[in-house]
Amino acid sequence: EIVLTQSPATLSLSPGERATLSCRASQNVGRYLAWYQKKPGQAPRLLVYGASNRATGVPARFSGSGSGTDFTLTISSLEPEDFAVYYCHQRYSWPLPFGPGTKVDVK
Amino acid sequence: EVLLVESGGGLVQPGGSLRLSCVASGFDFSNHWMTWVRQVPGKGLEWVANIKQDGSEKWYVDSVKGRFIISRDNAKNSLYLQMNSLRVEDTAVYSCVREMYYYDSVGYYADHWGQGTLVTVSS
Numbered sequence: 001e002i003v004l005t006q007s008p009a010t011l012s013l014s015p016g017e018r019a020t021l022s023c024r025a026s027q028n029v030g031r032y033l034a035w036y037q038k039k040p041g042q043a044p045r046l047l048v049y050g051a052s053n054r055a056t057g058v059p060a061r062f063s064g065s066g067s068g069t070d071f072t073l074t075i076s077s078l079e080p081e082d083f084a085v086y087y088c089h090q091r092y093s094w095p096l097p098f099g100p101g102t103k104v105d106v107k
Numbered sequence: 108e109v110l111l112v113e114s115g116g117g118l119v120q121p122g123g124s125l126r127l128s129c130v131a132s133g134f135d136f137s138n139h140w141m142t143w144v145r146q147v148p149g150k151g152l153e154w155v156a157n158i159k160q161d162g163s164e165k166w167y168v169d170s171v172k173g174r175f176i177i178s179r180d181n182a183k184n185s186l187y188l189q190m191n192s193l194r195v196e197d198t199a200v201y202s203c204v205r206e207m208y209y210y211d212s213v214g215y216y217a218d219h220w221g222q223g224t225l226v227t228v229s230s
Binding site: 031032034036038042043044046049050053055087089091094095096097098099100101 | 151152153154166168169202209211212213214215216217218219220221222223
């Protein structure tokens, strides 16, 4: 069973700063990885699929990279609405676990 | 607009049963894999079960196998989750999720989520 780990658990940054979030898989998942943004009281939002493809309507400041076991979500310049929890999710093999999440909060 | 609306959550005692429903609108429901995902309040996300377009294929996370049953009625644009032998650890918000096939990535990804319905298992 594939396990996803995310680091750091919390990232404290100011608006305008660059955020770099990491997701590591315990086994090769190819490029079958997605990133989601979750805000309190809201449904998760798909940001990136296939490791590096931005979903419809997602701003260009969000970018994904990586393959195999190491993946990165980068937010080039944080906007106030970007402070949230971010989850990675592998779609390579069942049971399709999510990572534990990285909380991006205001410094 | 894609809309997924869940219902059926509530308070149930350990060992009890609940049936969750999700009504979909704004897209061709019969053309999509559908999924249930849960989130324990304050904790992370867990993929619970999913079902193929025609209901012929179903997958469950180990922790719910033999207790939960996912089903769908394409004529009613509805997804269901029958939850039996409920445990305290099943307490979570359960969300209905649409799967979308992305040709540029050759894979399925969850692209729309409902707001969820809270299931509380407690004596």
